[in-house]
Amino acid sequence: MNIKRILFLALIVTFVYSCKKDDGGSSIPPTPPRLLSEVAVENDAEIKTFLETHFYNYEAFENPTEDFDYRIVIDTIAGVNSEKTPLIDQVKIEVVKVSTSDLRLGAEAIVETDIPHNLYYLIAREGEGVSPTSVDSVYVNYQGTALSGDIFDSQIGAPVWFDLPGLVNGFRKGITKFKTGGEVQENGDGTYTVPGSGIGMLFIPSGLGYFNGSATGKSYDPLVFEINLLAMKSSDHDGDGVITALEDLDGDGDLFNDDTDGDKFPNYMDKDDDGDGVSTRDEIEIDAEGNVTFPDTDGDGIPDYLDADTK
Structure with missing residues (x-):
């Protein structure tokens, strides 16, 4: 089972309901998802019980x-x-x-906003490199399980690159707690070793995971990920010269609510962020070493690439 496909689909979850009509011609309405606030409390209790009764090989x-x-x-x-x-x-x-809107639950869901969820993370080895942001790309070994220990996906020994904006919230935020490894070492047999990589675990409530999806075998199931963060690279999804991490203008980790020109394309997917007809790439400066500066021609505190009044 491919985690990238599952985690991405979890962000755009849709439901197909079968409606059964009775003899009178009426139909059974679709069952709405459970309350986010109710599941959050339930999941937290499950995770705490697990954490209180289990240990890892820390020695x-x-x-x-x-x-x-x-x-x-x-x-x-x-x-x-x-x-x-x-x-x-x-x-x-x-x-x-x-919030329910973060999970794209559909019209049947009762709207709830800003429900707190506890994301638990264990750092067995922090790593000796740098920490990614939640919008970068990461090279990882990982294994995903339910609290029961049942494995639903694994790439241990076969690391993969992940584009973090396409993954569930808990994974995206949790992996930023680790650091990458050191220099990649070639073993001479076609394999590579990354010493000093960040190693740990994430314990994720379903509101930060699949919620009413069934990737682990049942809905509203907390997730456990074993993480080995090998490497990372900063992404520039729209190729405009501004790395994606800087396109999150309000710093909330949600790239979709940053749309300077209101054209329905978030900045990280928009080559003309301010909609002034001049591409973002032509309103920034990149030197020979790749360093980026953001001119503010009219001195109003807003860089040109975000300011439709300057061209």
Whole structure:
């Protein structure tokens, strides 16, 4: 199962309902999705219970042997493992506000706004490189499971490039907590090693994941991702010379609500951001080393490429 396809589809989730007519000609109305606020509380309780009753092989990361594969192994705190430090004491939390409009749930959904969701992340090894933004492209090994441990997708040992804007919110935001590895090393057998890469896990409530989708086998299911961040590159989706990270003008991680000229094309997909008939590329300056500056010809505090009054 391809995570890129699943995660992208999760952002534009649509539903096909079958309507059954009775003898009187009436039909059964479609069942609306559950309340986002209700599921958020339920998922958080499920994730907390898991974190309180499980641990990971932190001792192996603290004192790695030469043959250690740097894979995270989760086990239950019980028996000989009863004294292990639980995950709940090792994870960090970021609170992310989610609205029904973010999940594209359709007209049947009851509208809710800014419902807080706890995104839990575990850093087993931070990484020695740089952290991506939520709109960059990343090269990762990963494995996705439900809290039950059932695997629904995996690219362990076969890293792939992901364009983060196409992935679910929890993955996009969570991976920014890690750093990339060091210089890529060729092993001489056609394989490559990236030392010092960022390794950890994400524990994602369904409101930051697939919500009422069934990628894990059931709806409203929290997600767990094992992450190994190897490399990243800044994206320029529209090729206008302004990297996508800078097209998120309000810094909220949502590229779709930044549309300077109101033409229904967000800036990161618009080659003329201010709609003045002059391309963005012609209103910025890029030197021989690739450094970008943003002229403000009329001195009004708005760079030319975002200011329709200057050409």
